[in-house]
Amino acid sequence: MDCEDREIDYRAVFKLLVLPALLLTPDFVVVAASDSFLKATGRSPADVLGRHLFTAFPCNPNLPHDPDVQGPLSLRASLERVIATGEPDDMPLQRFDIETNCSSGMFVERYWSTISTPILGPDGEVELIIHRTEEVTDFLQQLRRSGKRGVMEARPELEAIRKDVYVRAREVKACNENLKQTASALREAADRQRRFLLDASHDLRNPITGLLIELELAHSEPHIDLQSTLHRLQLDAERLNDIVADLLELARLDTALPAATERVDLAHLVTDELERRSLTVAVVTRLDEQVVVQASRTRLARLLGNLIDNAERHASTTIEIIVAADPPNAVIEVIDNGAGIAPADRERVFERHCRLDDARRRDPGGSGLGLAIAREIAIAYGGHLYVADHPTGARFVLRLPFAA
Incomplete structure (x- = not known):
């Protein structure tokens, strides 16, 4: 079994997520995006996958370069903290305007609450970053309208907002649990892949070396006992076959895909x-x-x-x-x-x-x-x-x- 067959399908995993989310490399290249993220930002997979995050979503040039209003600057700083510390970084509320169409130069005011969570490798280094976000633009706009009309008049609207926030909070909690399971599955997949490669290299080295030595001797010695040499080569070949069978069985077991019962x-x-x-x-x-x-x-x-x-x-x-x-x-x-x-x-x-x-x-x-x-x-x-x-x-x- 090729190790490539054992990799998790990130796109399939992220389709299950409720909240908008991205999977990033430590260089901030987008590896996968949830359908909800693509819908919230008005993008297609081709617009974001394989691209640098801040190329796919650039700064709004019409805003001042102030971290309080310039979302990309703050987001970059947050992601860099994740890389440096190996710990999640939370950005409760941030303005990050989105282009109406890719490279159109026209931006729409948008507000987001985000958290970025690292996936660590066996060496403790950050291998991937799960960046999940929740848009709160409508929430802020309703608060602005409520402030203009007065508290009593806005009470039904505020109650609706409160209920919506409660529902969203439960969704966030469920999404966090799903992401924890996803991160754990990703780590396990990486561990299984490394273990498989180590097993293969460890077990195949000795029989292959034996075969090479026997072949070299057979080539260099003109009067060698051919039958004896062929017998030893056969034993080494049988040993290789047994090892490959063991490794394939381990690979099948490590995929956690049950055989028919x-x-x-x-x-x-x-x-x-x-x-x-x-x-x-x-x-x-x-x-x-x-x-x-x-x-x-x-x-x-x-x-x-x-x-x-x-x-x-x-x-x-x-x-x-x-x-x-x-x-x-x-x-x-x-x-x-x-x-x-x-x-x-x-x-x-x-x-x-x-x-x-x-x-x-x-x-x-x-x-x-x-x-x-x-x-x-x-x-x-x-x-x-x-x-x-x-x-x-x-x-x-x-x-x-x-x-x-």
């Missing part, structure tokens, strides 16, 4: 998985019937296969697999009679690329992704995968909700 009988799943394998150790099973969950059968087979691979790698002579009902959960246990896992390491083994000394000794070419993938699959279907106590060896326990 079906009712899966866990006893049948275990039986099918064991029938297709030629294990080097003995297997003992205790499989209750009618233990059914709702999930992707393909992904559960991947989870179970990773647990069996891990158990086979560490078992001395035997693997035990149990399927049982423990309402409201269905349970699979995979137990080996190897050296076991120390309590301090029982969570570490589910971290990406974590490989304990025993695992490195038994499988030097392993990537350390199998158990991480298994746990993420379990979480994707509302379950939990963990290491439990056992007198001898390691005991992995998977709990999933029963199918309704």
Whole structure:
């Protein structure tokens, strides 16, 4: 999966916003605009997207260069404070006149209440700015008219304004919550993208280096054992294929897009998985019937296969697999009679690329992704995968909700 496929569609996100809002780069270039912003300013997407904010919305040249009346100057200062501090900056009321048409030179008096909120990257630097605004021009104009006519005469109008302000305040609160969720989603997407790239570069480097060395030796040595070389190249190619499969599975899990689900009988799943394998150790099973969950059968087979691979790698002579009902959960246990896992390491083994000394000794070419993938699959279907106590060896326990 290309990382580009994992990016959030900013335009689609901003279409959901109630208040006018822009998404800006730290250089104040417009990345996305809500429909409500385009409507409030009389602009089309082509008028603003990809343009510098203050090019798309220039100063009114007919106003004096006074920050109290010159909105663009104050807005620039506000955005610069966001960049410098990494904190939101609020501008309760500001005049910012809008051109009637792009580059027409004719401006209309407009007033806005704005707040700019930074989206920080892992290094704490500002990556994007969410600039949201609410137009209050009509509100101020009604206050002006009310002042001219007197308080008693204007009371119904003022009451209507009060109700409108209350409704708008609730909209602002709801919009703030939506923007917080949007900012969180953007940060998570960036984190997933970086993690995917790190995983790929980390895991592919060694097998590719091995392939290059073998090919270089085959090219430089005229009397090399060709069959032996081809065998080693095949092993490296198979290892590359396994790593790519792991990385693609992690990428699919990181997108948070669930695979199609079906009712899966866990006893049948275990039986099918064991029938297709030629294990080097003995297997003992205790499989209750009618233990059914709702999930992707393909992904559960991947989870179970990773647990069996891990158990086979560490078992001395035997693997035990149990399927049982423990309402409201269905349970699979995979137990080996190897050296076991120390309590301090029982969570570490589910971290990406974590490989304990025993695992490195038994499988030097392993990537350390199998158990991480298994746990993420379990979480994707509302379950939990963990290491439990056992007198001898390691005991992995998977709990999933029963199918309704």
